[in-house]
Amino acid sequence: MLITKIYKTEEIDKAADELRKGELIAFPTETVYGLGADATNEQAVKRVYLAKGRPSDNPLIVTVSSFEMMKQYVDDISEDAQKLIRHFWPGSLTLIFKIKPGSLSKAVTGGLETAAFRMPDNSVTRNLIDLAGVPLVGPSANSSGKPSPTTAKHVFHDLEGRIAGIVDDGPTTVGVESTILDMSSEVPAILRPGAVLGEEIEQLLGKKILFDRHKVGKTETPKAPGMKYKHYAPDAQVLIVKHEDWQAALEWAKNRAESVGVMALKADLGVNLPNNCIFYDLGTDIHTASQRLFAGLRYFDNEQAVNWILAAAFPEKDLGAAYMNRLRKSAGDSFFENSKLS
Template identity: 85%
Template sequence: MLITKIYKTDEITEAADELKKGELIAFPTETVYGLGADATNEQAVKRVYMAKGRPSDNPLIVTVASFEMMEKYVDNISQNAQKLIEHFWPGSLTLIFKIKPGSLSRAVTGGLETAAFRMPDNAVTRKLINLAGVPIVGPSANSSGKPSPTTAQHVFHDLEGRIAGIVDDGATTVGVESTILDMSSEVPTILRPGAVLGEEIEQLLGEKIIFDRHKVGEKETPKAPGMKYKHYAPDAQVLIVKQKEWNVAYDWAKKSNKKIGIMALNTDLEKNLPDNCIPYDLGSDIHTASQRLFAGLRYFDNEQPVKWILAAGFAEKGLGAAYMNRLRKSAGDRFFEK
């Protein structure tokens, strides 16, 4: 078993050296922690799948430190794509492009002719990539199917002994993964919602884009990460509670002889919480709820095991679309019903 080292931000030269050797290093971003390996080293990339227990047909995001680093792999970068990069990079927007034939291995692309690229809004990780001298793959640094990690401690819990190290830069600030926008199709298409909103993209480009909401089947190769039907799932069954149904949900919970987790805004937690319910505060609005969603799911996995988790639902607009995308997958699309 590997000894997994926690690197401080002033120790990233050592972490970069491990990447050069083909080792796996988890890294911080503004969204969630990623699991890094040299994207040009096929054997290292394959070890990412093994460490996560992830199906190898899933493509991996290629994380870069500069536009020039991405250009080595992508031929035709449209004017619209350049606009998006200039406006949103570094940041929470992942872009899918057709790549130069043979420039990246099938282990990175999932056998597709496209690849996803992102430049994270985290100076520590961009420096790590520059020191390594290569782009790194960057799926979320968790066991496959489990809630994504938003702290180094979450990564350590899932992957201790499976990876060489974790660069610790504190808790992430966004809390849900990046928006994925497919620029290889005729019309730009959002495959996964995130903190960069579709409305912002449309406003910048001055044209409508497509929102792909279809559920990826078990035998279908997804074009981007996070598109499978059930994902981000804790051990407990999650039920999504609509805003006006908390009183009814609490009445239901009172009748149970099981411990029940409650992930709700602080205003809803201030109501008459049943004795058998364990609260997790999602803060005051959709922004804090998005930051804390994965941490809350992990809290009930790792610290307060429960049978059920009642989690706050939001309107599926703006950042609520990204939040509900993750919550629906963690719940298997199950809502609390009266």
């Protein structure tokens, strides 16, 4: 078994050296921690799938440190795409482009003629990529299907012994993965919502974009991560609770013989928690709730084992669309309905 090292930010030269050798290194971004491997090393990329237990038809995001690095793999970068890059990079926006034939392994693209690229708003990781001298694949650094990691501790919990190291830059600030925008189609389409809002993109481009919400079929290769397989799920069953249902949900929890996890804003509960409920504070608004969502799900997996988690719903607009996208997947789209629970 590998010994997984924790690298301080001033030790990234050592982490970069491991990447050049074909090893796997987890890295920080503003969204979640990513699992890095040399995107030009097919064997290293295949080890990412093994470490995560990730299906091999699920394409990987290519993480770059500069626009020039991405241009090595992409020929056709439209004016709209360049405008988006100037405005949102570095940041929480991933863009899908048609790539130069044969420029990236099928292990990266899932066999597609497109690839997704992102330049994160984290200077430590951009410096790491520069030192490694290659782009990195960067799926979330967790066991496939589990809540994404927002701290180095989360990564260590899932991947200790499977990867060479983790660059620790503290907790992430956004907490949900990047917005994915498909620029390879005639009309740009959001394949995964995130902190960069569709409305912001439309305003910048001065045109309407699509919001692709179709479910990927069993035999279809998804263009972006998170479109096909179960994601973000803790061991406990998550039930999504609408604001008006909290009183009934807590009454249901009170009558259970076991402990029940509760993830919400304190201000939204309006009542005292039953003694058998364990509370995880989502903060003050949708911004803090999005930042803390995955950490809360992991809290009830790793520190306070429960069979049920009641988690607050938010309106599915703006950042709430990204939050609810992840929460719906973690819950298997299960909402609290008092009459159907025993």
